[in-house]
Amino acid sequence: MQSVRRVAVIGGNRIPFARSNSRYAHASNADMLGAALDGLVARFGLAGQRVGEVVAGAVLKHSRDFNLTREVVLGSRLDPHTPAYDIQQACGTGLEAAILVANKIALGQIDVGLAGGVDTTSDAPLAINEDLRRTLIQLNSARTLGERLKIAAKLRPHQPFKPEIPRNAEPRTGLSMGEHAARTAARWGVDRQAQDELALRSHQRLAAAYDRGFFDDLMTPYLGLTRDQNLRADTTLEKLGSLKPVFGAKGPDAEGATMTAGNSSPLTDGASTVLLASEEWAREHSLPVLAWFSFNEVAAVDFVHGDEGLLMAPAYAVPRMLARAGLTLQDFDYYEIHEAFASQVLATLAAWESPEFCKDRLGLDAPLGPIDRDKLNVNGSSLAAGHPFAATGGRIVATLAKLLAEKGSGRGLISICAAGGQGVTAILER
Numbered sequence: 001m002q003s004v005r006r007v008a009v010i011g012g013n014r015i016p017f018a019r020s021n022s023r024y025a026h027a028s029n030a031d032m033l034g035a036a037l038d039g040l041v042a043r044f045g046l047a048g049q050r051v052g053e054v055v056a057g058a059v060l061k062h063s064r065d066f067n068l069t070r071e072v073v074l075g076s077r078l079d080p081h082t083p084a085y086d087i088q089q090a091c092g093t094g095l096e097a098a099i100l101v102a103n104k105i106a107l108g109q110i111d112v113g114l115a116g117g118v119d120t121t122s123d124a125p126l127a128i129n130e131d132l133r134r135t136l137i138q139l140n141s142a143r144t145l146g147e148r149l150k151i152a153a154k155l156r157p158h159q160p161f162k163p164e165i166p167r168n169a170e171p172r173t174g175l176s177m178g179e180h181a182a183r184t185a186a187r188w189g190v191d192r193q194a195q196d197e198l199a200l201r202s203h204q205r206l207a208a209a210y211d212r213g214f215f216d217d218l219m220t221p222y223l224g225l226t227r228d229q230n231l232r233a234d235t236t237l238e239k240l241g242s243l244k245p246v247f248g249a250k251g252p253d254a255e256g257a258t259m260t261a262g263n264s265s266p267l268t269d270g271a272s273t274v275l276l277a278s279e280e281w282a283r284e285h286s287l288p289v290l291a292w293f294s295f296n297e298v299a300a301v302d303f304v305h306g307d308e309g310l311l312m313a314p315a316y317a318v319p320r321m322l323a324r325a326g327l328t329l330q331d332f333d334y335y336e337i338h339e340a341f342a343s344q345v346l347a348t349l350a351a352w353e354s355p356e357f358c359k360d361r362l363g364l365d366a367p368l369g370p371i372d373r374d375k376l377n378v379n380g381s382s383l384a385a386g387h388p389f390a391a392t393g394g395r396i397v398a399t400l401a402k403l404l405a406e407k408g409s410g411r412g413l414i415s416i417c418a419a420g421g422q423g424v425t426a427i428l429e430r
């Protein structure tokens, strides 16, 4: 029987997040993850050390990157004997990477590990149309000039050479994340004012956290940025209220469209990492523990054949996790609910307050009930910081762990919705 050990969050490091096609336009995933990792290695004196495992990933990855995380480790100051691999769980990637590392530490398979994530929509991989791609592959493997000419003859001038630009859309529905979220917002009657207020709070709180130096030991400046570029400390409800709806604004959803560039997370470039370890490893290395990684849970919803919203899976994962942990939704000092869209946060909270949803969908006798909104995303979240998909989990784990360390005790809930109808959730404690 393997032992289950406590898993410590020792710290985190990320680079400031940049708006897409802006400051990091020429940086690759490897560059950015490398910068975040290098900062973590330097901060915790890991240079030359063989770490148990490094797990990270990117939602958008070039085929040339193969095992991106291993490449980044080989380019870092970690001992090259450190194993490393990529995972991909859409926007849940960063948190799922931390869960994988935490589980291995808990089981005693490794003593210390790094988790992370990176994404860039500025350097997204392009595909070419299927016929052309296959013809070019055949051409590349042709052995004789005759074979090459025969295959090349298949290349017709009218064959479309236009690249296929990756869309932020669900393959099975063709709808973008925003369009899906707009349907969920309409289903839950989430109004524009509430979304804009949530967005405003996100900016105000992130700005306040920067001003009090909260991120000083969680961040390494990169390419001239010292703060998240999307942060608008001076935004107002009036400015937010003046923005035109961008999702659900056409077709049958046109009426009552509420989602704007201000209350949707922006397309973003960035990377984050966290350091997890066993209690013994932390003690041996004289490193203080910020918080303990305790429960985690994933869920998936059938948004294709069923009528559930694409990004509603956390609404199912969290109650399952609470049941295992013997906790109620109110037993938390902090709630970190990823702000993919303001409407998505509000729809999830509405579902937990709904007697019908909790009875019919979750099989509960009573609703989970409301949370204290003052405890929600207290240092801002993705609306203000931005959302480089796979990097969001690491940002949230490090932020929550430090919040708990500052408080000295308590419990925090992490909830991240992901494309593909999935949700990744976890609890940190101190």
Ligand SMILES: CC(=O)CC(=O)SCCNC(=O)CCNC(=O)[C@H](O)C(C)(C)COP(=O)(O)OP(=O)(O)OC[C@H]1O[C@@H](n2cnc3c(N)ncnc32)[C@H](O)[C@@H]1OP(=O)(O)O
Pocket: 089, 090, 091, 092, 168, 177, 178, 199, 232, 235, 236, 239, 240, 243, 246, 260, 261, 262, 263, 264, 265, 266, 267, 340, 341, 387, 389, 417, 418, 419, 420
């Ligand atoms: C993927 C998963 O697994 C799960 C998930 O997380 S789902 C979420 C995934 N992420 C997304 O889907 C990204 C969604 N976001 C987008 O596609 C784009 O950001 C968007 C279409 C919403 C907006 O794009 P855009 O039009 O290029 O934005 P941008 O130019 O920055 O802003 C438009 C205007 O709003 C203004 N604005 C934006 N935010 C503002 C704010 N907080 N305050 C005031 N003004 C603001 C800008 O200044 C700009 O004004 P001007 O036109 O006068 O310059």
